[in-house]
Amino acid sequence: MKKEVTMTDIAAKVGVSVVTVSKALSGKSGVGKQLREEILSEAERQGYIPAESKRAEKKQIVVGVIVAERFISEKQSFYWKMYQELSQEAMRHEGFSLFEVVSGEEELACEVPKILRFKKADVLVVLGVFHRSYLTMLNEQSEIPLFSLDSVYEEVDGDAIIVDNSMGGYLMTNYLLERGHEKIGFVGTLHMTPSIDDRYLGYYKAMVLAKKTVEQSWIVDDRSTETGKVGAEGTLCLPDPENMPSAFFCNCDFTARLMIGKLKEAGYRVPEDISVVSFDHYLPEENPEVSLTTYEVNMKAIVRQMMTLIKARLEETDWPFCTILARGRLIEGNTVREITR
């Protein structure tokens, strides 16, 4: 009687592990397309009778997502919204997402995330900022492609999509310059996150090109360097009245709202006395009277581009990595006044 063909036979012939054969035959994630085809044809050749499977013909792409706990403890966090868009986009491509929050301790200890340990996904999306040593661990340990979303780091060998922060900063600052403002300040603590720094660079470039000076006293800190809390004690300190610019570019909507609060407290009217522009446009309208002029980050577009890139990456693992800078658009609110020359 002919000995029944087992997965071990196939594995031996193809030169891979039994795990890989099992995954390939049952349609699970974790096996590259080419290898899967090789295994399938070998299985057919040897006359392997596959186990009854409940699975659909088409294999689903599993997009793993990790985010650091400190960025999602706020209910309104940017990253929750981004994950929501991402999960829907994954499903639009007949896939689904798996979400994991990396706690502070796990991040410091550089613990391998469960998505990787249990081989749950086809690609791992690194959402936002992580400590560099954690990123190095990911880069070393991951067997699946890594994808950085909203941050890009040298430690990670993979594709990335980030918001074109410097372009956005440049455009928003130009918006003020075009409306006659010459003395423009920047609200944001530098050297803390790449996003803020890049927005500052865009602002700086716009000012320099328009031959306007950037006064150090017009750069206002918005968050604590220890805790990262926006609006903490000692931040958002307004320049002296004699030295007040006519407008501020705030690095994000959240900061802008607090800044407007501070300006009003000090007796300034927005936009009559001081104009304010910002960045993000994802927070729901809180106060209908204050409608921020801001730079909208198009999350839906970013996530769509990401999925396209992920699918391409899963097909061609050797293609060189790229970083995509996603553009946004200007949203005009009521926080800017034109200065008549």
Place this chain on the structure above:
Amino acid sequence: MRPKKGVTLRDIAEELGISAVTVSNALAGKKGVSEEKREQILECALRRGLDLAKYRQRTTSNKEASEELKEGASIGVMVLNRYISVGTSFYWEMYQKTAYVASGLKCLTSLIIWKSDSEESAIPPQIANQEIDGLILIGPMDDGYKRRLKKAFDGPIVLLDQPIFDDDVSCVLSGDYYGMYRSARELIRAGHREIGFVGSLDYSRNIIDRYYGYKKCMRENGLSVRKEWVLPDRYGKEERGLVVLPDTLPTAFVTSSDWAASYLYDALQERGLSVPEDISIASYDDYLYNHPLAGRLTTYHVDMEHMARCAVRLVIRGLIGPGSTGVICEVDSHMVLRDSIRKI
């Protein structure tokens, strides 16, 4: 054969490229695992010297087994699109808490935002394909659709903020009945005798339960419920929020949600009435933003994080325990006393 030191379910799972849950199910003889797969698992388990007796009878008291099983389990969290498409919403926050809590309990979550629970609507593929280990449904969903989900999915299903529809399915509820009772009681304590209710009874089971909590409180205090003071909070197919006031009014209202309270407030404003000077309100949820009443409403707090934790725990229990039958978990909370009630 002496068992090799430390062979675990996870080792078997990793070798075969399946989840630990599937291995456990197979060894415990649960349904949902094909015969071929079961044999494959057994073959591997025997070869590697796994102590089968330990896994044959799966009980929750087997701490080791449970710890292994839940690690890396993936839980689908399903919400209908209409509950989360508008800005900050109650159910979106409920989802966040669930994802957060699940991570803390070493589980992964998969957010499933689904467009419709109609008859023609499909079942999400990751559910039909058993790609996830457990399922949590957040918010109201058509019973027929829920039945189809249950038929398609082998793993444990837990309803979050919805009562059970089937014996096999567990659910986690907020106070509802007793929560609304407490709210009504605050009004009675402040001296009110004529108290109305705001909430559309045909909308959801939660509202009906809250209505009965209000009714019970009224009855216990010898007060009658007047039909003309039981007001719906929404109209039309789109369920637009709106409260239409009768000609005569009671001195206070119990509202089935803070959302309903905001529409009641708007209707009262239009009539030139203020809260609490003219009409007192006691509500339910403790979830109101961007409204003059926010921060002033006396209401029953819903402990979302606790509810989410119960739901995730129930799923985990469903994964490791012998077929757990429908458990109803009611998460009680407390009243938040602010200033929407005037003493009379």
